[in-house]
Amino acid sequence: MGMNLGIDFSSLLQWNDFTVDLVAFAVKFAILVGGLLQLPPLLVWIERRVPALMQRRRGPNRVGIFKWRLYGLLQSLADTVKLIFKEEVVPDGAHKVFYHLAPVFCVFPAFLVACAIPYGPDLTIYGYKIPLSVVRMDVGFLFIFAISSLAVYGVSLAGWASNNKYSLMGSLRASAQMISYEIPLGMSLIPIVLIYGTLDLGKIVEAQTSFFQWGVFAAPLSLLIFVICMFAETNRAPFDLAEAEGELVAGFHTEYNSAKFAAFFLGEYVSMFVLSCLASTVFFGGWQVPFVSYDALVAMLGSPNFVAPVGILMLLLKASFFMWVYIWVRWTLPRFRYDQLMSLGWKFMLPIGLANVVGTAIVLAVLRFK
Amino acid sequence: MNPYIPVIIVLIFGVVLGGILSGLAAFLGPKKYSREKMDPYECGVPKVTAGSEKMSVKFYLTAILFILFDIETVFLYLWARTFKELGWLGIIEIAVFVLILVVGYIYVVRRGALEWD
Amino acid sequence: MEAFYFVPEMLFYAISGLILLSSIMVVAARNPVTSAIFLVVDLFFVAALYAQLDAHFTAAIQVLVYAGAIVVLFVFVIMILNLKPDALRGIRFSLGEALVLLITLAGFVIVGSELAHTAPDLTMPGNLGSAAIEMAGGNTYVVAMRMFTAFLWPFEIASVLILLAIVACVMIAKKDKRVTKS
Numbered sequence: 001m002g003m004n005l006g007i008d009f010s011s012l013l014q015w016n017d018f019t020v021d022l023v024a025f026a027v028k029f030a031i032l033v034g035g036l037l038q039l040p041p042l043l044v045w046i047e048r049r050v051p052a053l054m055q056r057r058r059g060p061n062r063v064g065i066f067k068w069r070l071y072g073l074l075q076s077l078a079d080t081v082k083l084i085f086k087e088e089v090v091p092d093g094a095h096k097v098f099y100h101l102a103p104v105f106c107v108f109p110a111f112l113v114a115c116a117i118p119y120g121p122d123l124t125i126y127g128y129k130i131p132l133s134v135v136r137m138d139v140g141f142l143f144i145f146a147i148s149s150l151a152v153y154g155v156s157l158a159g160w161a162s163n164n165k166y167s168l169m170g171s172l173r174a175s176a177q178m179i180s181y182e183i184p185l186g187m188s189l190i191p192i193v194l195i196y197g198t199l200d201l202g203k204i205v206e207a208q209t210s211f212f213q214w215g216v217f218a219a220p221l222s223l224l225i226f227v228i229c230m231f232a233e234t235n236r237a238p239f240d241l242a243e244a245e246g247e248l249v250a251g252f253h254t255e256y257n258s259a260k261f262a263a264f265f266l267g268e269y270v271s272m273f274v275l276s277c278l279a280s281t282v283f284f285g286g287w288q289v290p291f292v293s294y295d296a297l298v299a300m301l302g303s304p305n306f307v308a309p310v311g312i313l314m315l316l317l318k319a320s321f322f323m324w325v326y327i328w329v330r331w332t333l334p335r336f337r338y339d340q341l342m343s344l345g346w347k348f349m350l351p352i353g354l355a356n357v358v359g360t361a362i363v364l365a366v367l368r369f370k
Numbered sequence: 371m372n373p374y375i376p377v378i379i380v381l382i383f384g385v386v387l388g389g390i391l392s393g394l395a396a397f398l399g400p401k402k403y404s405r406e407k408m409d410p411y412e413c414g415v416p417k418v419t420a421g422s423e424k425m426s427v428k429f430y431l432t433a434i435l436f437i438l439f440d441i442e443t444v445f446l447y448l449w450a451r452t453f454k455e456l457g458w459l460g461i462i463e464i465a466v467f468v469l470i471l472v473v474g475y476i477y478v479v480r481r482g483a484l485e486w487d
Numbered sequence: 488m489e490a491f492y493f494v495p496e497m498l499f500y501a502i503s504g505l506i507l508l509s510s511i512m513v514v515a516a517r518n519p520v521t522s523a524i525f526l527v528v529d530l531f532f533v534a535a536l537y538a539q540l541d542a543h544f545t546a547a548i549q550v551l552v553y554a555g556a557i558v559v560l561f562v563f564v565i566m567i568l569n570l571k572p573d574a575l576r577g578i579r580f581s582l583g584e585a586l587v588l589l590i591t592l593a594g595f596v597i598v599g600s601e602l603a604h605t606a607p608d609l610t611m612p613g614n615l616g617s618a619a620i621e622m623a624g625g626n627t628y629v630v631a632m633r634m635f636t637a638f639l640w641p642f643e644i645a646s647v648l649i650l651l652a653i654v655a656c657v658m659i660a661k662k663d664k665r666v667t668k669s
Contacts (some may be wrong), residue, residue, distance in 0.1 A: 033387075085481060142547035143547050
């Protein structure tokens with residue numbers, strides 16, 4: 001009998017490089033997705049409580065189970081349930097396919113990019129080395145930029161398919177802003193490549209062994225440019241021009257409601273998180289613990305496998321700092337005007353980014369080549 | 371394992387997740403039709419002109435300049451990756467490349483192509 | 488022996504099928520936005536094909552520049568002009584366009600015959616010396632080294648081409664409003 005499908009079933013039933021890779025991938029990916037899906041409710045809660053604190057109000061604090069109110073944490077849960085069970089109103093003139101497809105384009109790039117971040121040092125289980133990023137590749141940065149550049153279609157399709165002139169205007173603004181700031185964003189990481197000589201995020205983290213070898217000390221200007229572009233790429237305040245209520249109702253997602261609106265939120269929060277992780281990885285040493293080298297940690301804890309959870313925690317801590325900056329800035333700075341935003345991107349960020357590359361290259365060349 | 375096999379799996383998952391979220395509403399929510407609800411939302415005022423109008427050509431200019439400078443950035447990445455190995459020679463090569471583009475950039479600024487008014 | 492050793496081949500045919508399908512949709516779709524989105528899908532799967540050949544750098548650039556930048560321009564143009572479905576229906580081939588079509592076909596024939604002539608080693612997609620590339624320092628490194636040594640002139644000429652494109656697009660878009668600096 002034996003129909004040969006080209007599958008070697010016997011090798012699937014034993015541990016080898018391939019099966020270990022496959023199982024490790026499945027486990028890592030499941031954990032990552034599980035974690036990322038928890039992000040929006042948590043962040044929405046923080047984003048309501050923190051400004052309340054800043055403005056001396058209370059913020060949501062009523063929703064709870066019986067008498068436990070958990071500082072209003074369950075408000076987000078209630079809102080999620082509400083969003084999912086709401087009636088979906090698709091406006092009459094909306095495009096029948098792209099209206100529904102736009103949120104998909106917003107969600108999948110964010111998740112794909114999240115897979116390229118190294119969340120911790122390698123695990124070693126029964127002699128098999130398991131890196132703690134879901135996909136690891138030598139083009140690192142370029143993969144991240146390539147995939148996140150696809151998020152523009154979510155925004156522009158949403159506006160175009162809604163058949164609302166405010167949506168269209170908002171989506172054109174938002175997508176023009178996203179592409180304009182993609183260039184300084186890309187340029188801000190070139191000094192990092194110059195310094196560490198690699199595009200592989202895992203290797204960049206490994207190179208930042210001691211505190212003063214962190215990227216932020218080698219390329220402080222890059223960090224500044226990167227953080228500014230982070231805000232513009234995610235359409236967050238002070239660059240949330242697409243959602244300027246006074247002019248454009250709610251921007252490209254004016255006509256979206258219920259679960260599709262939630263999908264836009266999910267995409268936005270996941271990409272905020274990913275950019276925060278990227279900033280921590282590149283500038284703040286990723287999973288490295290400040291002042292304690294990896295080898296010292298291994299000696300202290302006894303096994304590299306015990307260092308991994310510490311590393312993951314460290315990265316999450318650093319990333320949450322950037323997330324905090326996101327929310328902090330939103331309630332501190334007023335919104336830019338659109339022409340100011342575009343001139344900032346093209347006339348200031350672009351030349352500064354290029355000068356940063358040139359300056360770093362010259363300094364490095366003088367130091368290294370003699 | 372080729373690193374792109376996980377990428378393909380993740381891609382499929384991302385599309386499915388987006389699709390589920392996108393489709394969820396259609397199955398779970400109530401459906402009550404009313405004529406007014408289906409109109410484009412313009413803060414409650416009846417819509418004045420058709421759904422979409424012609425937009426500024428500025429956006430076109432932004433998009434095309436983006437492509438050109440994006441390509442420049444990619445070349446810079448290539449050079450940065452081999453910075454150590456190429457040494458001063460690489461710096462001279464990339465300097466010529468960047469200088470030619472800086473001329474273009476100055477032209478764009480001087481012609482006022484980046485003014486949004 | 489690796490399980491699923493058939494995967495590379497199967498993937499190759501699956502991806503090629505998707506490329507062909509989306510290419511047909513690009514041409515056949517009545518709505519310009521549909522065409523543009525299928526073009527993104529098309530270019531994305533071409534990148535997948537590159538990735539399968541272990542040309543990871545080329546794959547990333549394919550997505551970054553083609554799918555993520557050039558089609559954005561197309562989408563912008565469609566949105567700015569507010570093209571409706573079938574807006575491009577009535578257009579007939581002009582002499583110039585027919586000429587372009589002919590030149591493209593000629594290019595196909597030349598590249599095809601060149602490929603047939605040199606007969607590259609197409610034994611198995613995905614396994615074209617990936618270990619060798621890894622040894623040499625990775626795909627990006629190899630491409631960069633070749634570009635900055637053997638292909639230096641094309642690289643520098645590329646910058647002149649980009650400069651020309653910058654000047655041309657500014658001249659087209661800013662035709663009537665010349666800003667006079669005082």
